[in-house]
Structures are given as structure tokens and as C-alpha cells.
Amino acid sequence: MLYRRPTEPQAIELPFDGEIFLVRLRRHRQARRYTLRIQAATREVILTLPPRGTVKEAKAFAEKHGGWIAARIGRLPEITPFRNGLIIPLRGVPHRIVHRKGERGTVWTEEDNNGKPIICVAGDAEYLQRRVTDYLKREARRDLEVASRAYAEKLGVFIKRLTIRDQASRWGSCSTTGALSYSWRLIMAPPHVLDYLAAHEVAHMVEMNHSNRFWRLVRKIHPGYEKAKVWLDVRGTELHRYGAVGRIPLDVD
Template structure:
């Protein structure tokens, strides 16, 4: 029996393997290394730099015909600008004893109560200061605070979403909490809602607005005039809530140190 060799492409016609494009560049800024993420955009006409407060990173957008050499030169020319913007980012507040974090827009000081039973609860001290009290070992404090905030967020967002859905006469399915940097919420065509758990840090009316916004997508899966009219019926104070998010929303990402 004869065995035929599998067909092969002649050597002169073989294509070289595609080279993977770099997705980041390392840049020295004030003596420290900063990793700059690279994003290529076919619609971009020029190089564009952003320092994102939510994710505390640097992003360089390249036009379709931009080169790595040009990108590197562009970054080096704007090192000073990057240094200033990074220095202006809000200081990260870790979930630790003594730290102050907002809960429904009200500052709460984290207090460790190692000898107490339970997990996490809120109370007000004799001076009227709002507290988040955490029992158990110190090693578990940050996780317990994060879990507590996420539970509170789920409770408030579930209540608000169901209330707005009932008012609009629509149904919703599951509600998911995430820690997204680019959006505060989303709604799928099947009625699944997703929110950032960090909305529990904002004033209640801001959380309520986001719930109304996403539930309104059950009627209008767009941001056209009819959609905004629906949002305004559900939540008349949307412009004030939007203004708060535009002004203060990025600050919510500094709490928790990546929790």
C-alpha cells in the first residue's frame, strides 16, 4: 500500500506567522515604571492619552496606521502630563480599621470589634458618628467589609429594580453585581440586569436613578427620546443624579483597594 504525503505549501509561498501586536508599553515616570495600555482604533485620527481614575491606569489610543515607534515617542513627549494626572488621582482607601468609607453617601468609620460575635453591622457612637463594625480576626476584616457592602448593594438594587419594573409593567430576571469601571449598569434583551456594587457607596437617589435607567431599557433598548422620557417618568430627578455621577462617580472606585 502506498502512503501519500499530505499536501504542503511550497516554501516560497508559505506565509510567515503573524506577529502579535504589543498591547502595552513600559514608561518611566518620575523614577517609577508605568505600564501604558495600547488600544488601536480604526476611527482615530491621532494619538490620544487618557489617565482613567476608575482603574488608575494609562491608556494610549493609536490610529489605524499608527506605529509602535511613533507611540513610544508620543508617550515620551507627554511624560510630564502623565505624571501630573497620576498625582491628581484620589488616594486609595483600603478597607481597614480606622478608614472612612461612604455607605449610601454617608461617611462611616470602620471599627474592628474582635471580641464581638457576628460579622459586620452598622451603629452610631455616642458622638453621633456612623460606624461599620467588624467582628472576627483582623486578617478577614477587608473581605468582610467588601462582602457586607455587596450584600447591601444587592438588597437596595433588587428593591429599586423591582419597584421600577412594577411601575413600568415589565419583568426582570436575574440581577448580577460586578465591579465594572466603564459602566454603572446594563440590561440585556432577556431582562437580566447588571450593576456595579459600588453604587451602594453613592447617595440613595443615585442608586435609585441607575435602577430606573436600566429597567427603562426593558421598554427601549436604546438611548433615544422615548427612552429618556421613560426614565424621567420613573425617576424625575435624573439630571441631578447624572450630575453627581459625572462629578463624583470616579471617586467611588478608590475605596477598597481593588476589592
């Protein structure tokens, strides 16, 4: 049972250093203490309360950590919508978005007159953001399907379903029923990073944990995975400055 009263607020306002931060309150039945986290792409501050926690204590906890909240939000990258002329990474390679209003088709890649890669988007400008996002999702699904099924074949397991999302808290996940889910933003990372995520999640179909046995299994099917893991830890946040506002994955599971 969670102890939220009917009149309990869903969020509180936190004044700090001339700014006001909105802090969303969230109860969790397994929480043992008050904790704060930032949904980086949305800049949302979330304060988790234990079942018997109070709003008064939560507010005091937030006020105590106001400097931490302001500093973390201040370091976050600005969201950059997809637009004509924007340079975004595709499989780790910078591509410039070029609007081709009068041409047929939707989205495709080619090289410009200088031999540099571009992403061409046909149609009206108002649809450019959605079309680029849909294109990246399709490319992500294709690459992750290929990589995941290759690793599944190595381990002798069967993938029941594969979905592409803009996940809230992780780059990928695996269910006990064999369903895999990935963030479409992995298509912007270098291929070896996407490949590592596929190996990671497929390995969970054998080991549903992060034990030493699990990491040995990952290393067996994807030697040298550490390089990709470090890239994701250090550079992964950058992938979420692009496109429609979503939520930054912070981990893999």
C-alpha cells in the same frame, strides 16, 4: 482581523518628568485613531490602537501626551484600603469602621456612644477588608434589587438577571436579554443616586440607546433625575478611593 504581530509588546514604558509610566497597548477593530484613557482606580494607562496602527506611532502618540498622562494620574485620589477607624460613606452617610475581634457575627451597623453611625466588623483583622467589601456588595444588591424591580414593574418589563460587580468602565449596564449589572460602589452614594442608576438601566430595557425618547422615559419614572446624574458626574470618582483596588466606572450604559 487585528494586526498585532506575535512579537508586539503588550505595554510600553513612557519616561516623563523624572517618572516612568507603564502604558498598556490595546488594539480595537473599530478604532479609527489612537486614543488614551486612564483606569483611575488602578492608575493604568491604556493606549488604544487602530487595526493597522504601529507600536512606533503609538509610542510617539504617548510621548506627545506625556504631560496629560502625568497630570491626570497626579489628580487621582489615593486608594484607601478598608481598615479599623476609616470613615467611609454608606448610602451617603459617613460611617466609621470599628473592628470587634472578640464579638460574634460578621458585619453590622450600629451607633457609637456619641450617636454616630459605625460599621462593626467581627473576626481577625486580616479578614476586615474582605468582610467589609462583601457586606457592601450584599447591601448594594439588596437596594438595587428593590429599586430595579420597582421600576421594571412601572414599565411592564421583566428582569432576567441582576449582578453586582466592580465594573471597569461604567456604573451600570443592561443587555438586550434583560440582564442588569451594577457597580457595588453605588451603595456608598446617596440613595437618590443609586435609585437613578436603577431607573436608568431599567429604562434601557425599553430604549436601548440614549436618545431623547430614552431620557424622556427616565424622567417619567424618575422625575428630577438630573440632580443624581450631576452628583455621579462630579462626585462619583470619590467612591473608588475606598477598599480593594478595582477599576473606576466612568459612565452608565
